[in-house]
Amino acid sequence: MSNFGEEVPAAKKTASAPALAAIGQVVEIAGSGSQIRLDAAALSSLQSHSDPSVAMSGQVGSQVKMVVDGNWLIANVRTMRAGDAGEVIAHVDFLGEGTRDTSGTLSQFRRGVTRYPIPSSEVLPVTTDDLRAIFAASDEPHIEIGTVYPTDDIRGALYVDPMLSKHFAVLGSTGTGKSTSVALILHRISQLSPEGHIVMIDPHGEYSAAFKGCGELFNVDNLQLPYWLMNFEEHCEVLLTTHGAERQRDADILAKCLLAARTKGKDLSTLGKVTVDSPIPYLLTDLNGIIVNEMGKLDRAGDTLPFQRLKTKLDELRADPRYTFMFSGMLVSDSMGSFLAKLFRLPSHGKPISIVDVSGVPSEVTSVVVSVLARMVFDYAIWSRTEAQRPLLLVCEEAHRYVPKNETGEGQSVRRILERIAKEGRKYGVSLGLITQRPSDLAEGVLSQCGTIVSMRLNNDRDQACVRAAMPEGARGFLDAIPALRNRECIVCGEGVAIPIRVRFDDLEPEKRPASSDPSFARLWRETGDEEGIIQRTIKRWRGHGR
Numbered sequence: 001m002s003n004f005g006e007e008v009p010a011a012k013k014t015a016s017a018p019a020l021a022a023i024g025q026v027v028e029i030a031g032s033g034s035q036i037r038l039d040a041a042a043l044s045s046l047q048s049h050s051d052p053s054v055a056m057s058g059q060v061g062s063q064v065k066m067v068v069d070g071n072w073l074i075a076n077v078r079t080m081r082a083g084d085a086g087e088v089i090a091h092v093d094f095l096g097e098g099t100r101d102t103s104g105t106l107s108q109f110r111r112g113v114t115r116y117p118i119p120s121s122e123v124l125p126v127t128t129d130d131l132r133a134i135f136a137a138s139d140e141p142h143i144e145i146g147t148v149y150p151t152d153d154i155r156g157a158l159y160v161d162p163m164l165s166k167h168f169a170v171l172g173s174t175g176t177g178k179s180t181s182v183a184l185i186l187h188r189i190s191q192l193s194p195e196g197h198i199v200m201i202d203p204h205g206e207y208s209a210a211f212k213g214c215g216e217l218f219n220v221d222n223l224q225l226p227y228w229l230m231n232f233e234e235h236c237e238v239l240l241t242t243h244g245a246e247r248q249r250d251a252d253i254l255a256k257c258l259l260a261a262r263t264k265g266k267d268l269s270t271l272g273k274v275t276v277d278s279p280i281p282y283l284l285t286d287l288n289g290i291i292v293n294e295m296g297k298l299d300r301a302g303d304t305l306p307f308q309r310l311k312t313k314l315d316e317l318r319a320d321p322r323y324t325f326m327f328s329g330m331l332v333s334d335s336m337g338s339f340l341a342k343l344f345r346l347p348s349h350g351k352p353i354s355i356v357d358v359s360g361v362p363s364e365v366t367s368v369v370v371s372v373l374a375r376m377v378f379d380y381a382i383w384s385r386t387e388a389q390r391p392l393l394l395v396c397e398e399a400h401r402y403v404p405k406n407e408t409g410e411g412q413s414v415r416r417i418l419e420r421i422a423k424e425g426r427k428y429g430v431s432l433g434l435i436t437q438r439p440s441d442l443a444e445g446v447l448s449q450c451g452t453i454v455s456m457r458l459n460n461d462r463d464q465a466c467v468r469a470a471m472p473e474g475a476r477g478f479l480d481a482i483p484a485l486r487n488r489e490c491i492v493c494g495e496g497v498a499i500p501i502r503v504r505f506d507d508l509e510p511e512k513r514p515a516s517s518d519p520s521f522a523r524l525w526r527e528t529g530d531e532e533g534i535i536q537r538t539i540k541r542w543r544g545h546g547r
Helices: 040-046 052-056 128-135 160-165 178-192 232-239 244-263 284-296 301-319 321-327 336-344 366-383 412-428 461-470 473-479 531-545
Strands: 024-028 033-039 063-068 071-082 087-100 106-111 122-125 142-148 155-159 168-171 198-202 215-218 353-357 392-396 430-436 452-455 489-494 501-505
Touching (some): 033 071, 142 178, 155 160, 168 461, 244 301, 336 366, 366 392, 412 430, 461 473
Parallel strands (some): 198 353
Antiparallel strands (some): 024 033, 063 071, 087 106
């Protein structure tokens, strides 16, 4: 066994740099995680090394390497504690292995381990050249999102096919640069695939500013979402106001009347099997008339109450200007084809992303609107299976709103469809991107369906524990760094990367950034002037908007 600090034999030296001395040895091997013993003096001497990767080697979150059967085995340092006589005991997770040529250079890195080292094997620092070989992007389609920590020039790459085919999640507390980072990822995907098909649900109206040049922007003024696209469950969420047994009775009446409205005046022989869920246009006046007609058939006045409730709610929706984008009389024609073509970018004409700003949608129906949009994505994918495939990516910002842990209460239709996409979407070519600042509030299992996790700083212990449970074992050393990440830094692990990496995101051009920057109180509170005009214009918009 070599002593710490002893030089590696000449066969291991690279031609370009002097060989590095061993900094420790393997103590215990246990599957994915093992223990190594490091020499504290050797680690200390490395800290002034000109290579930043060597200077970091042996620290928590850094990598070390060891020789096994002519290959370099790369491990990530998870935890460290003081041992005896100036030694440091570290837990490591094995990440993968690469070929070691005659000069000692690492190449052809691959994830996974075929052979483990034996106790007393030497542990060596990892160089920037090693990291370059480890993180070198293959020929698979990929996007570069930033630089790998602690280097200045090694690019962090996300592989698009594995990332999208198995869903992804972007997590991070408020103020960590999450929105800008999401915009960066979507911009890079759009540049790689200008004929792509991406739908983004934007609850705060942040992303329209970022994609006005390369996306189609929708809001309550131009969305024109036909009410008849809603399925029966979504109709119930909008039209029913009761609970318990009364709600069930109201739902039975609505089902009967809705089916009659969908089939009224239609040639059923051309439509096939029609159900209350079929997206067949119908007139609100027809539904209203059928409700009134059914109510007229009843003998006792008491029986008319459920019909009265439905009719009153329907009249409210038709009269309320806030609902014009969905319950306008202009939405009766069969516009389903043109609506799907615009929303899904078919064809995309070089604008592959649709930003659907739901910030202007009345809060009572926001979850139903998101449910309809998400279900359109999934149902289109199912019913177009026999056609040329056009995979779709659905990105959902503030995902904890729509897929909450709580299984009761309002908005269950959107929860069910997003859970179904998470479980089954990949079979049909539907990818789901979840963005949230509260992963602990997400429904159980949804995060674990995401094959790639991009985690920015999370300040809450529950959120950190939730991410830890969803990430693979080999990323644990990186996870401990999550509370210490700077703004616009992230840990990426899972299918979209070769091995877990810590990345600093690239800066995004100002015109491509979302409108989500925090105001500077100190600067803005020094400005003054035109307060009366600001108030008058604000009140006019406020009143005119109808929210």
